[in-house]
Amino acid sequence: MAAPALARCMARTGVLPLGQAWGRAPRLPPSPLPAQRRAFSNNKVLVELDESAGVATMKFKSPPVNSLSLDFLTEFCISLEKLENDRACRGVILTSAVPKIFSSGLDITEMCGKSTEHYAEFWRAVQEMWLRLYSSNMVTVAAVNGSSPAGGCLIALTCDYRIMAENPKFSIGLNEAQLGIVAPFWFKDTFVNVVGHRVAESSLQLGSLHSAPEAHRIGLVDELVPEEKLKDRATAVMQQWLALPDHARQLTKTMMRKAVLDRLVAHREEDVQNFISFISKESIQKSLRMYMEMLKKKKS
Numbered sequence: 533m534a535a536p537a538l539a540r541c542m543a544r545t546g547v548l549p550l551g552q553a554w555g556r557a558p559r560l561p562p563s564p565l566p567a568q569r570r571a572f573s574n575n576k577v578l579v580e581l582d583e584s585a586g587v588a589t590m591k592f593k594s595p596p597v598n599s600l601s602l603d604f605l606t607e608f609c610i611s612l613e614k615l616e617n618d619r620a621c622r623g624v625i626l627t628s629a630v631p632k633i634f635s636s637g638l639d640i641t642e643m644c645g646k647s648t649e650h651y652a653e654f655w656r657a658v659q660e661m662w663l664r665l666y667s668s669n670m671v672t673v674a675a676v677n678g679s680s681p682a683g684g685c686l687i688a689l690t691c692d693y694r695i696m697a698e699n700p701k702f703s704i705g706l707n708e709a710q711l712g713i714v715a716p717f718w719f720k721d722t723f724v725n726v727v728g729h730r731v732a733e734s735s736l737q738l739g740s741l742h743s744a745p746e747a748h749r750i751g752l753v754d755e756l757v758p759e760e761k762l763k764d765r766a767t768a769v770m771q772q773w774l775a776l777p778d779h780a781r782q783l784t785k786t787m788m789r790k791a792v793l794d795r796l797v798a799h800r801e802e803d804v805q806n807f808i809s810f811i812s813k814e815s816i817q818k819s820l821r822m823y824m825e826m827l828k829k830k831k832s
């Protein structure tokens with residue numbers, strides 16, 4: 533099924549028609565076949581699977597800034613679902629193929645001047661991405677090799693472990709307040725689970741974008757490495773996590789994340805309606821338009 537058709541299906545049903553995000557059987561170790569590498573790709577995400585290690589790398593490739601458009605979100609979910617159902621894959625490293633940018637967050641153009649139906653479709657896709665990634669049975673490691681505001685930061689926060697490249701130009705954080713919008717409760721819950729309530733409270737109110745050292749200091753990322761070592765370090769961390777039996781790690785992950793996941797699952801449609809009423813306000817539309825203009829002016 534093509535991405536737009538899948539997106540429509542997601543909009544109707546609220547889920548991808550590929551399988552179930554919930555109640556999956558525990559993953560089994562990969563079969564002892566000869567070492568093999570596979571790659572598959574769609575327009576937005578490149579996936580390389582090292583079957584001998586049981587590890588895939590998902591590279592975002594949606595220039596200029598890997599913004600999370602409806603197409604991107606749909607293709608991200610398809611790629612993740614494929615890996616989730618592949619017994620040869622036990623862990624996934626998320627990173628970017630676009631230099632200097634991990635992801636610029638939700639595509640603002642999807643939230644400006646569109647119909648109510650479009651907002652609903654888009655928001656369900658954002659929810660789906662988070663539900664699938666946060667509940668993934670695989671080990672998920674974010675190799676943050678560029679700036680990562682808002683939704684980009686959410687992707688990193690949703691992983692099990694975050695490693696960021698030490699580059700003074702890169703920043704990360706949930707900066708929604710700077711755009712005049714409010715981070716949804718499940719963005720906030722994910723953030724609180726990583727950095728704790730006090731840090732999350734001030735960072736969210738200020739819409740802070742943190743430099744790499746600051747992000748490390750507040751626990752937003754687990755470690756910093758020189759850019760050229762990021763890939764190797766992500767692979768080493770993955771090996772460490774995969775050394776444990778899958779079932780124990782998966783059940784522990786579920787125990788730690790269930791309350792936050794259940795909260796969105798229980799209020800999914802209400803959350804879509806909240807998003808629509810919030811984003812449709814003329815004052816919010818004006819803030820978003822001004823923000824986009826500011827981004828464009830910054831260039832000239």
Ligand SMILES: CC/C=C\C/C=C\C/C=C\C=C\CC(=O)SCCNC(=O)CCNC(=O)[C@H](O)C(C)(C)COP(=O)(O)OP(=O)(O)OC[C@H]1O[C@@H](n2cnc3c(N)ncnc32)[C@H](O)[C@@H]1OP(=O)(O)O
Pocket residue numbers: 596597599600633635636637638639640641679681682683684707708711713714715716806807810811824827828831
């Ligand atoms: C009560 C509450 C109830 C419910 C909840 C309701 C609402 C919550 C709603 C939404 C939550 C949203 C979360 C988000 O993710 S919002 C997105 C936030 N993202 C940002 O603030 C990032 C903005 N971008 C940047 O800061 C920079 O672009 C950069 C640092 C990522 C990269 O800088 P560069 O200098 O390398 O590149 P630019 O020249 O700035 O950009 C190139 C190009 O890309 C366009 N662009 C950038 N970011 C986005 C984006 N997020 N969406 C769409 N387009 C983007 C930028 O305008 C340039 O376009 P042109 O080349 O000029 O056409």
